[in-house]
Amino acid sequence: MIKLYLMKISGLEPDDIKWKKHVSPKRYEKMLSYRQKKDRALSLGVELLLNAALQELYPGIRCPVAYVEDENGKPYLPDYPAIYFNLSHAEEYAACALSDAALGVDIEYCADIDGDIARSYFTGQEYEYICGKPESKRLEAFYDLWVLKESYMKACGVGFRLALDAFCLQMGDRITLLQDGQIQPCSFFLTQFENYKLAVCYQGDEDASITPIFCEPQNLYLTPLQKFINIHWLV
Template identity: 30%
Template sequence: MNIGAIRLSSPISDSDFQQAYARADLSRQRKIDAYLHREDKERSLVGDMLTRLMLFRQFGYVSLKVPFTADRFGKPYLESQSGIHFNISHAGDWIVSAVDSSPIGIDVERIRSIDMAVANHYFSDAEQERLKAVPPENKLSYFFDLWTLKESYIKAIGKGLNEPLRLFTIDLSVNEIKLISTKKKDAAWKFRQYEIDRAYKLSICAANDSFPNQVTEVVWDELLTFYMEER
C-alpha cells in the first residue's frame, strides 16, 4: 500500500499547468476542460498525476496515456488491471491518493463549522449518541473522524452515496476502529487515520492492513518532474 499527499497552497503557474496538461490522456483533458474554475481544473490534473506517481512507486506502473475509467458508481479503475486498486480525494489545499493490490478508499476533509443536524441524516443511531456525548470543544473533530471514516468505507466498496451511511456504524470507543454492519463480510475491512495537517482529517479503509507508517508528502516540483519524464 502507498499513500501520497500534495498540498497546493498557491495556484500552479500557467507554464507548469500547460506542460502537465499536454501529457495527460485525452479522457483526463476532457474532464479538466469541463470544469469552469481554474482550481477545479488543477485538482483534476494533480489528482491524476499524484495517483500515477503512487502507482509507479507501488507497482512500477508508468503509462500516462492509459485513462482511468469510472464504474457506474463513479469509482475509478484501470481496465485489465484487476490487481491494481486506487482512490483519490481532495479538500481545501490537499489532494491525496491511495494505491494497493486490494480495494481501498480514502477521504480527506477540512475541519470546519457545520450544522450538527447533518448527523441525523448520515450517522447511525449509535454514532449520533456517541457524538452527543462528546465535549463541545471536541465535537467537530469527532464529527469529521466519523465522516471521513464512513466516506472511506463507501469509497472502498465502490458504492458511493448509493450505500446509505446510516446503515452501518463506525465504532471509535475502543483502541481500534471497528465497522459494525449487518453484512458479515464487512468485518474484514481495516481502517487507519493519518495526520497530515491539524486542520484536516484523513481516513483510509482497506481490504488488508498493510498500512504504511506515514503518508508520503510530495511537492509540486517533484511531481511535475516525474510526470514529464519520458518512459
Template identity: 35%
Template sequence: MEIVKRKIDRNLSREKFDYLLSFVNEKEKKKILRYRRYEDSLRSLYGKIILKDMLNLEKVELEYNKWGQPKLMNEDKLYFNISHSGEWVAVAVDEKPVGIDIQEINKTDLDIAKSFFSKQENEYISSLPEEKRIEAFFMLWTLKEAFIKAKGRGLYISLNSFTIDISNKKPLLYNEENEECELSLERVEENYFMATCILEKSF
C-alpha cells in the same frame, strides 16, 4: 498500502497546468476542464498526476464502473483512490480495494449527523463535551467516506447503514454483512483529517 498526499500550488502557471494535463488521456482531460473553478480543476489534475508518479505511468488511462468509481484501464490487480479537500490532495494505492478521504475541519451544523450517521454514532457525538463534537463529526465523516469509496459504490451506499466506532484507539466497522476492513485515521496539519479503508476481499 502506499499513500501520497500533496498540497496544491494555487499559483501554478497556466503553462505548467497545460503541461501536466498532457499526461492524462482526452476523456480525463475533459473531466478536469469541466470544473467551473480553476482550483477544482487543479485538485482533480493533481490527483491524476500523483497517481501517475506513484505507478510510474506514461499517461493516466482510467475506466469507470457503473457507480462511477474509477479504476486503471486493463488493470484488475491494483486498486487506487483519490481525495481532495482545501489545500490537500491524497492518493492511496493497494492490492486490495482501498478508499481514502481527506476533509478540512470547519464549522458545520451537527444536525447533518442526525440524517447521515447511525444511531450509535450520533449517541457517541452527543456524549462528548460540546467543544469536541465537531472534531468527532469529521473523524466519523472521513472514515465513513473512506469505507464507501473502498466499496466502489460511492453514495449508492447510505452513510447511516453502517456504524464506525471511534471510541477506542482503532476505528472499527460494524454492518449487517460483518465485513472485515482495516480502517485508519490521522490528522493532517491542524485543520484536516485523513482516513483510509482497505477491504479484506473484493466485491
C-alpha cells in the same frame, strides 16, 4: 502494501500546458471544464499524483494511464486489475491511495457544521459517540466519522448509493464496522494534519502502517537525482 500520496495544490499551476502530457485526455478535458482555478488544480492534482505514484511503484507501466469507471462510478485500471487506487480532494489538498487490495480514501476540510447533520445522517450510536465528547471535541469527532464512513463507501465501490446510516462505526483502540449485524473484514487508517481529516479504508483485518507522502508539484516526474538536486541545491 498501501501507499498514500498528498499534494497541496496551492503550488500547482493547472493552466501550465506542461501538465497535459502527464494526465489522460479525459482528465485534462474534465479539468478544463471547471471555471475556478482552484477546482482545476484539484481535478488535475489527483491524477498527477496517480501517475507519479504509478511511475514510482510500477516503472514498467506506461503513463499516463487510462482508467475507467464501473457501473457504480468506482475507478479502476482495466489493464492492471491487481492494482487498486482511489482519489479524493478537499480545499487545498489532493490525495491518492494505491494498494494491492480494494481501498477507499477520503479527505475533508474541517469547516464548522450544523450538529443536526450528524443526527440526520449517522446512526444513533454514532450520534451518541459525538455527543459524548466535550463540546470542543465534537466537530473533530464528526469529521472522524465522516471520513471513515466515506472511505468505506468508496472502498466498497458504491459511494453514496450506500446510505450513511446503513452501517455503524464503533470507535475505540481499533475501529470496527458493523453492517447488517456483521463485523466487516476491513481496516482503517485515520489521521489529521493542519485542519484536515483523512481516512483510508482497506480490505482485510490487519492494521497497516501508512506514512503519508507529501509531494511538491515541482518534484513530480523528476528522477531521484533530479529531486535531490531540486531540494538541496541551496544547501
